[in-house]
Amino acid sequence: MSRRAHGPLFWRVYLHGVLLLLVVAVAVAGVGFALRRGSGWWSQRGAGRYAAERVGELAGDPPRLAAELERAREAFGVEASVYGPGGGLVATSVRDPAAAARADGRRRGWTVPLRGGGTLVVHSPPHDPARGLLFIGAVLAALAVASYPLTRAIVAPVERLTAAARALGAGDLAARANVRAHGELGELGRSFDEMAARLEALVRGERELLANVSHELRTPLARIRVALELAAEGDAARARRYLGEIGQDLAELDALIEDVLDAARLEARGAAALRNEGHPVDLAAVAEEAAERFRGAHEGRALELDAGSGLPLLRGDAVLLRRLLDNLLDNAAKYSEPPAPVRLSVRAEPDAAVVEVTDRGIGIPAEDLPRLFTPFFRTDRSRERGTGGTGLGLVLARRIAEAHGGSISVESAPGQGSTFRVRLPAPRE
Template identity: 45%
Template structure:
C-alpha cells in the first residue's frame, strides 16, 4: 500500500454536507412553524384576549381620574408593550399611550360592540376592542393593540453563515473519518487481488467500519493460508511422488540389465513403492471428493456409499492391517462389550481408522505400544487410538485438522505424508455424523477419540431407504 495521504472523495463529502444541510432546513422549518403558532394562533395572542376584560375593568375605575388612567396605560405600555386607546361612547378621548390615538369606532362597530362587548381582529396589528362596562348600556370602550412579534435578529445572516460553516467543517471531518478507512480497504482489496498476499487494511476502529476491516483482514489471512497450503501441497506431493518413482526406475533399470532372478527380487520393492503412490493419490482424491460434496457442487460424486457394517469386524481388519504394516510396534486392542452395527461407507471409514493408527505408529518410537480401545455408547460407538509418541504442542493442536498442516515439519518430511491424514479422517467421521477430537501433551503421547452414531433399527433403516429411493 502506498504512503500517500488518502484523497477525500467529493461525492461522499457532498452527500454528507447535503444531508446535514437538509437537517438544518427541517429544523428551521419546524422552528418557523412553532414561532408562527406562538405569535399568531398560539397562546401569546390568546393570553391578551383572555385577560383583556380584566385589564379594561381595572382601567375603567379611573375614568373620572384622567391622570391616574393615563398612568395606568403608560405602565401597561412599558411593562406589557400594550398600545391602548380609551374613548367614551361619543368618541371623546379618555386616555391613550399612543403618540396618535386610535380613531373612534363607527356607529355600526359601536352597535356590534353593544351586543358582543368584545371584538378582536386576527389581521395585524392584532387589535382587541372591549366595551365598558361588561353589562348594561355601553358607556366607553378600549382599543388594545397587542405587541408585534419580535423580528429577526440583526445579525441573522452572520449566524446563518456561521451555522453553514460549522456544518461544512463537521461534514468534512465526518466524511474523512469514513473515507480514509474505506480507501484503505479498497487499496488493500486491489493489492490482494493483484497478488500481494501481505496486503492488509491496517484499520483499527471499534465501529462497524472496524468490523468490516477486521473481517477483510481475516479473509486475507485465510486466503493467504490456503494459497500457501496449495503451494506446499504441490511441493510435498511432488517430493512424495518423486521418491517412489525414482526407486521404481532404479529397480526397473537393474532388472532390465540383470538376470531374471534380480528382476524378481525387485518386484517386491516396486510393489511397495506402487502401494505408497496409490495411497498418496487416494488420499488426495478422497479429500477432493469430500470437499466437492461439502460444497454441494453440481454433479459432485456422492461422498458416502452406506451399508450395514459391523464395527467389530471393521476394527479387527484395521488392527490386522496395522500389525502387517508396522510390525515394529505392539498393538493392544481392547473392546468393552458388544459393539453396535454402523450404517457407514466401509471404504471411507476404514481409511479413517487406518490413518489414525498409521499416525500413531508414525509419530511414536519403535517397540512402543499403540492402543486401540472401543466401547459402545447410548446409540453410538466410541473408538480411541492412543500412542506413546512425541505428543503435540498446544499451539499446533488447533491446526492439526487443517489440510496439509504438519506439526513437526522435519519429522514429517522424514516419515512421509503431506498432512492429509488427520484432516481426511475428521472429514470422513463428520460425514458419518460423528466427531473426532485429539488430546495430547508434548512427550506424553496423543489420544484420538472417535464417536460415531449406531445404525438405526432395521424397520427404521428400511423406511429411510424407501424414502431415499422415492426421492431419487
C-alpha cells in the same frame, strides 16, 4: 487503508440528515408562530379585565393612563393605546405615537371597549421575519455541524468494508476492514475479517499443498530418471540396485496421490452431502476390519482391540471411516517401536461413538500439537521417505471426521505416547 475523501454514500446520508433537520426547523417555526399569534402573553379575557379595572379608572387622567400603559409595555413587552369616544388618541405606549394617532383604532390587535366610552387596543408585538430566519439558520447550522460526527461514524465502517472487499476481490488476501465500531456494523466488519482470514488460510494451504506435493515428487522422479539413464548406458547392475528403491517410491507416490484425491473429493463433495447421502455404518465391524489390516501390514506388532457393545449405527461412508482408522493406526505404528502395543478402542457415549487409538511411542512435543494436522507436517522434522510418510494421513483423518459431523483431538507427551480421539455423532431418529 489510506484515508480518502468522503464518497457518495457519506454525502447522501449527511444531506439526507440535513434535509430532515430543515423540515423539522420549518415545522417548529410554523408551530411557534401560530402559538405566538394565537395566545400571546395576554389573553382577550385578561385584556378585558385590565380595561375594566385599571384603564377605565384612569381614562379621565391621560398622563397617569400613559404612565400605566408604559409600565405594561416595559413589564410585558406589549404595546397598547386608548382611544376616546370620538376615536381620538388619549394615551399610548407605542414607540411611534404619530403612527398610533393616524391608525385611529384600526391597528392590528385586540380591541376592548371601555365602560365610560372609548376603546383599548392591545397591539400585537411586532413581528421581525429576519430575526426568525436568523434563529432558524443558526439552529440548522449547529445541528448540521453536530450531525457530521454521527454521519461519519455510520458511513466510515461501510466505506472501510467496501474498500476491503474491493482489495480482496483484486487478489490482496491480506486486506482487512479493521472496523472497530459497535453494534451491527462492528459485527459485520468482524465477520468480514474472519471470512478474509479463512480465505487467506485456505489459499495459503493450497499453495503449501502444491509446493509440498512437488517436493514429494522430486525425489522418486529423480531416482527413476537415474535408473533409466544407467539402463540406457548399459550399466544394468547399477540400475538394478535402484529398482527396490524405485518400487518403494512408486508405492508411496501412489499413496500420496490417493490421499490428495481423497482430500479433494471430500472438499468438493461437502460434509452435508456426505451425511445426507451416507448409509448406516457398523463402527464395530469397521474397527475389526481395520485391526485385521493392521496386523497383516505390521507383522509382529501387537494390537489391542476393544470394541464395546451398544454402539450406535452411524450414517456416512464406511470406506472413508476405514481409511480414518487405517491412517491413525499406521501413524501409531510409525511413531512407536515394537514390542510396544497399539490399542484401538471403540465405545458408546450419549448420542455419539468415540474411537481412540493409543500408542506408547515417542510422543509429540507441546509446541508441535497446534500444527499436527497441517499438511506434510512431521513431528520428527524428518523428510526421509522410510519414516516420514506422505504427511497427509492425519490431515485426511481430520477431514473425514469433520465430514461425518465429528471431531478429532490428541493428547500426547514426549516419551509417553499419544492418544488420538475421534468423536462421531450418532444420527438423530
